[in-house]
Amino acid sequence: MATELIGQRMTSQRKLLLEIIRDAGGHLDADELFQKAKGRDPRISLSTIYRNLNLLKELDLVAERHFVEDHHHYELKDTAEHHHLVCRSCGEVFEFNSPLTPKMTKDVEETSQFQITDIEINMQGYCPNCPRDMHQESSI
Amino acid sequence: MATELIGQRMTSQRKLLLEIIRDAGGHLDADELFQKAKGRDPRISLSTIYRNLNLLKELDLVAERHFVEDHHHYELKDTAEHHHLVCRSCGEVFEFNSPLTPKMTKDVEETSQFQITDIEINMQGYCPNCPRDMHQESSI
DNA sequence: GTATTTATTGCGAATGCTTTGCATAAGCAA
DNA sequence: TTGCTTATGCAAAGCATTCGCAATAAATAC
Ligand SMILES: [Mn+2]
Ligand SMILES: [Mn+2]
Ligand SMILES: [Zn+2]
Ligand SMILES: [Zn+2]
DSSP: GGGGGGOOOHHHHHHHHHHHHHHTTOOOHHHHHHHHHHHHHOOHHHHHHHHHHHHHHHTTSEEEOOSSSSSOOOOOOOOOOOOEEEETTTOEEEEOTTHHHHHHHHHHHHHHHHHHEEEEEEHHHHHHTTTTTTTTOOOO | OOOGOOSSOOOHHHHHHHHHHHHHSSSSEEHHHHHHHEEEEEEOHHHEEEHHHHHHHHHHHHHEEEOOSSSOOOSSSSSSSOOOEEETTOOOOOEETTTTTHHHHHHHHHHHOOOEEEEEEEEEETTTTTTTTHHHHOOO
């Protein structure tokens, strides 16, 4: 576990949150994390969840995902790079990793002259179990 | 102009909002649109902006972008498909379009068995005018 | 082990963005 | 023009996230 990497105080709340994120296997939002944490430490507060999520983001231990929603989802960052595909109907999240990503990044770096630090690719669609909307054409 | 495509009543507020989005050339958020609209119709309300943005999204006339922020940005959808690169320092938005995107989409469709309807690619980095953070390695 | 220091917590209140309820206004079809 | 109904403005509510502050508890020094 990466718990030793934190350069600040290792509080019980911090340890707990990291454990929960690790065990959940990704894509939980702040409130889901809070509910799980309360199950093990009923006195924990939602502010503590948010404060520690921000810390874990800065330490690069946790990634914040911005799906097409008004709140965010979190997952451990130590896993291999990957991107996300979310079902518009049931919400299932599929992870993928494409060898084209580094090429695209390099291309964009060259044409834009930006130094790129991060990519987030979010696709939406209908999973094999969900009824497709026949009037919705692929916009790609 | 696509104003005739709307299947509902063509109110002055709707026409105004669409004009502002078209003329602005993209990437404005709801409040920026509201401010510009107020300049031309001082009685317009922010609710009207949001209600019409939602309508224009449904009609596929406007795209909502989810940069790494807690609010959204809007742009006309009738332009060619493209994606975004935002400077972490000054906020400049660079648009790009990669021929690799359709390939990647096809790949993901095959391995996932999803029917993909939308892709959003958001990159972050440092633009040519902004000081780079030397400790920040490309995570790609 | 105890004291000291100071980061962190819990709580409540505040903030920022977006949606909603409702009475009034204004499109639109006849 | 009338009448039906959608859309608007306004104020209030709803969510997600952050902040202020007094109390708590890690870490460190004795
Ligand atoms: Mn993931
Ligand atoms: Mn754009
Ligand atoms: Zn599904
Ligand atoms: Zn810049």
